[in-house]
Amino acid sequence: MNAAAPLLLDGDDALLAQIRAARVRDVARESALEEAPLLGARLGRRVLLKREDQQSVFSFKLRGAYNCMVQLDAAQRARGVIAASAGNHAQGVALAAATLGIRASIVMPLTAPQVKVDAVRRFGGALVEVLLAGDSYSDAQAAAAQLQAERGAVFVHPFDDPAVIAGQGTIALEILRQHPGPLQAVFVPVGGGGLLAGVAACIKSLRPEIQVIGVQAADSDAMARSLERGERVVLDEIGLFADGTAVKQVGALTFALCRQHVDAMLRVDADAICAAIRDIYHDTRSVPEPAGALALAGLKQYVAAHPADDGALVAIVSGANMNFDRLRFVAERAELGEQREAVFAVTIPEERGSFRRFCATLGRHQITEFNYRIGDTRSAHIFVGVQIASRAEREALAAAFHAQAFDVLDLTDDELAKLHLRHMVGGRSPLARDELLYRFEFPEHPGALVHFLDQLHPDWNISLFHYRNHGADHGRILVGLQVPAAEQPLFAQFLATSGYPHVDESTHPAYRLLLRG
Template identity: 60%
Template sequence: MATNYLKKILSARVYDVARETELQLAPELTKRLGNHVLLKREDNQPVFSFKLRGAYNKMAHLSPEAIKRGVIAASAGNHAQGVALSAAKMKCKAVIVMPVTTPSLKIDAVRARGGSWVEIILHGESYSDAFKHSELLGKKRGLTFVHPFDDPDVIAGQGTIAQEIFSQHQEPIDAIFVAIGGGGLISGIGEYTKAVSPKTKVIGVQASDSDAMNQSLKAGKRIEMKDVGLFSDGTAVKLVGKETFRICKKVVDEIVTVDTDEICAAINDVFTDTRSILEPAGALAIAGMKKYVQKKRIQKKTLVAVACGANMNFSRLRFVAERADVGEFREAVFAVTIPEERGSFKRFCQLLGKRNVTEFNYRIGDQSEAHIFVGVSTQKAGDSEAISKHFRKAKFATIDLTHDELAKSHLRHMVGGHSVLAKDELLYRFEFPERPGALMKFLTSMAPNWNISLFHYRNHGADYGRILVGIQVPKNEQKKFQVFLEKLAYPHWDESNNPAYRLFLK
């Protein structure tokens, strides 16, 4: 028998711990986008995330016997805090399994929410590891598992957000934009929305490197991703839920995917309008709404975006600020080759006209030409392509690096470095877990005759670090190197043929 989600949402118990959050006008976004933009401020919940609703509703519907035995959950952040606060409120023992890579900030937050009612266990390097361990431990101890998204009571709890939206705004709503990880939030919002306002579009938003639901809906079956991006860690789910997938097939009208730069720009947009700082997953809906408006060229519509979380590490803000301009099309970056002769530099600068130069890196290459890494202020999408044509028309060889991850994360900080000594060099980007021993694991796994010829690391205040490594591997040991990569099991990308690398470092 199918679940009556409208009934479950209307009878959900969330307000013992959650609050009705504001549906707030975003004046600057409204002005820029030419649409009436409203933000549903779930970042203002006591745990700075919507997750509290579903966790508490699930626990509130458990039998007294189940509450007495206790509950268990797996989470690396927001869901854990929701379960912890709910456990303290209901005086219920809760075991929360978190990956060993979880930052101490989040562990301390969970402990503070739950106090003596919460037992924290650190296990595995990923959410998947923690989830599997929690299932085994729950069966062994007889604890009830509180799923972060694939549970009818959790879904109904999240659906109360839509109930509030429609009670707060009596006029027609054209579309609601919702972040998707495992699918619990959009399933609850979608069920309620389609029941009370079928014409309102429900549009999901996913990070382009963590779009399991998008891939699943296109394939008509659940697709498990091998790896997911970690920037939007709150939505980094490899496999969506069975129930959430079933619901999304009928209630989601469209899914928009956005990249890291677009998420950073959305964080900046919300700060401009509210002076609040969202976490990457919390800003997904806003980023997707902006992209949808641009793509569909819609005007004078009423759009709601769910700002679903604000558990942001402060140290991550420097990365967000750096990338927001690119995501907002306010900066473009290029590799430009100019003749190594008097007057060529001045001629190049004259081409820039009144555009503001945001970055300029130069190192002499040889006697005939020089390679320049330059950042330029832009006004809108498509400007970088126009500027590239402008440079090429003046006979300057140009590569547009605006969407090149290697250039934006690493090369802009280390331009200049050709070396005749770097024979047989392979260039790889890695994501290391941000914990002691990660680098030593990398170094000790390498063959002793391989030499590190380049190493660049920047801490972004996230659960992982971005590393660029040049390794000299003899050509007859290429297969051995591939085995090393598989055993290491860190996310990695081969950048050996990247054109920016060949210009500036090769």
Template identity: 60%
Template sequence: MNLDYLQRILTSRVYDVARETPLQAAPQLSARLGNEVLLKREDLQPIFSFKLRGAYNRMAHMTAEERGRAVITASAGNHAQGVAYAGQRLGLRTVIVMPATTPEIKVSACRARGAEVVLHGDSYSDAEAHAYWLQAENGMTFVHPYDDPLVIAGQGTIGLEISQQIRAARYKVYVPIGGGGLIAGIAVFLKSISPQVEIIGVEPDDSDAMFQSLAAGERVTLPQVGIFVDGVAVRRVGAHTFGLAQRYVDRIVRVTTDEVCAAIKDVFDDTRAVQEPAGALALAGLKRDVEERGLSGETLVALTCGANMNFSRLKHVAERAEIGERREALLAVTIPEQPGSFKRFCRVVGGRSISEFNYRYAPRAEAHIFVGVQLDRADQRATLLDELAAAGYDAIDLTNDELSVVHLRHMVGGRAPEAVDERLYSFEFPERPGALLQFLESIDESWNISLFHYRNHGSAHGRVLAGIQVPEAALPRFRESLDRLGYRHADESENPAYKVFLT
């Protein structure tokens, strides 16, 4: 099988439109991690993503009969741009089905290249099902975003370039995984010519279809996927790509949203380029792998594979990057409710910078403050907690508490003793125009909303924190209504930060 793929890669048509991208050193990150870190800059392609390679290679090899029909595809954005670009160059009509959550920058780019864009569903899987229906109805040619040998071969030309550009005999390559086309193409080429090269896939911890499939020995369909890293939000990997990953991929690393945000900042610091979340995913995995395995003095390659991000999302990335790098500690601290308490607390914190301080006066003996403290290194958080305990302060570490990071840090001090039988729930729903109104209208009016927090992060999903007054006897009916609502939700009523600040 690998000989077939090698031939397809070596005879690929990608260089009709794509460029050979540089393998760029990341000196700041290399010094910090104690390894030589190199970035394969696929964000420098004409569509700011590697997806042009596979899409064009597939379409350039179409038969005359296939060219006579319109081309259709489903994509979260970058493959769509590749198909639109290729269609424009080859003179083909293209129809792109994209999830309604796709960043506007990707939708506009496709339309600018003459593609007909259809927005459908909230995930790639929804869009794919609708695209297949349109294909059957209209007799169009489907160009799969990852599970096609010619698409895989087009992406495999990246492996060919890396082999020609790198000087080290032994190295590790970190590749983001969505449906698996990119890692399949790179892995089959590099492992065929240099078996000692290590191929490591990287997935978000909430969209890890390849990790779960490899663990199970068969393709697994995820019930749902996170959509912050929208470029890899795939519920089921491809059949071709899964088989190649089984043979050629050495390891899968999973990372958090905060680690991806920190990696976006790392790329910017070394290159002044802004990656989309999927574009920085591989680097986030590289950093996690260095930490987990204690790698030192090695040559590590990470693909920066896409830079198509809405500008408004940068606010969310900036907020989470410091937490992802673990350079900030978020704490709930109990201090005496008396003049001078904050000053005494700051003396214990010492020369560290306080990045956030939320407090509201209450007529009682103790006050609860929410405080952010800047750190130089992640291990300083434990030292800070020890120092506070030695000084007699009761401190709760909230640094990794999602509810605190997203919502409660903005709501400290809001207590409502009159809100009896309050249940605290967090909700997620696809972010689109009118989504918040749709969410509010779908809430059963039988129960009073006693707390509500919503903040638009310019992301693909919206988040709401709601306090809802529900008597004990009505809980079964309430929970049934939440299931009918259909949004991802979680009962946060036992969250320690909620109990400290809001009840």
């Protein structure tokens, strides 16, 4: 049985009364509703962030979990509780268990970020048992249901429970109290639908003119598909990047409430989520988890589709339980999410002067990545990433390559290239005779890479080139140059007068193993 049963739909007034009576103040703070001035100026709209990432468990989930568990009677508390969660609900249950003195067993998927697993153990202490099972929330839920049947404990559902929904709905009460003036829309991240159901029901009861818009990851869109079909669907597969909303099937109660109150659903991809994470960081110096940035990614998509509107918009930043090792992926993909990086595969003739023509075509564009390995006597294949300001600039750059008679393949929207191929350019080459391998550093600024290339002797063929912009003050290049033995004194003179710090890697064992022809 669930902690609060049966699942009741007694009308908007009854649910609003449950939201108003929700016991969340024991553990949850009234989170800030903050302006996002940098993003707002860029979008030309007033953007407000509801900072649920500021809660003690770094997400909104403690509201619903505590409101549900505080209502248990003595007999239910004595039996203990069981929960299934991708991470944030688990932390809420753990904190509630420790606060109320209730034993809890929490099942989390094997894919749950370690930062969330560690936090559950920390918040719950000796009262909480953590079990790992399956690859998604749905797998963990099935394991929890079996455990519940064996132990007879009370199941605290992460979203499909009226007390949980009421607890999450208190966020809407706070938004309306904090911003009593006109609002055009509130954007809400969606997994199983508990947050969206509570926020939508509350707002539509009190301020029906405000739009409530749910936002899902495109590869975990169970609610969007269910609302489109008019019935709950079960996804065969779900994406795990936004793990906090990775749910194969939404709740029966949450679906009914969302169907009644939600104005629209939006889907966003991983690149858009990464760009939203960066936007939140720039305005708040906080780093939300992917699910925590979903609502803002949807808000930005909405603004792009409605350029004539001018009303204020709210995005709920739902959590900040980010695994540190995801930050590299986020940083790399944020530029793509904003359409600020274009990625091309360019084929140029393997002849003197063509490489310089290629560099001249790039002009003063900031280069984000440059990969090349000699492999053909007739043509050279270069993988290059370039910062751009707009799609039009991306198209103009592709046209400039074509004007130089270079074959070009635009890979900006190609997932395989963005995720894998950009890191796999290279290998051994029988053509790399007389190759010397050097690392160089130079002050990073627009045009610095092209300036470096201009310093190289025109008779030394570049046989290997790798550069990535890491956002640091200094750029770092790995370059292979074919320098015949007779010209090595001239090469030594170049090194001495170039002014670039450098390291000879020609005898590096990994180079000899993996790249030397």
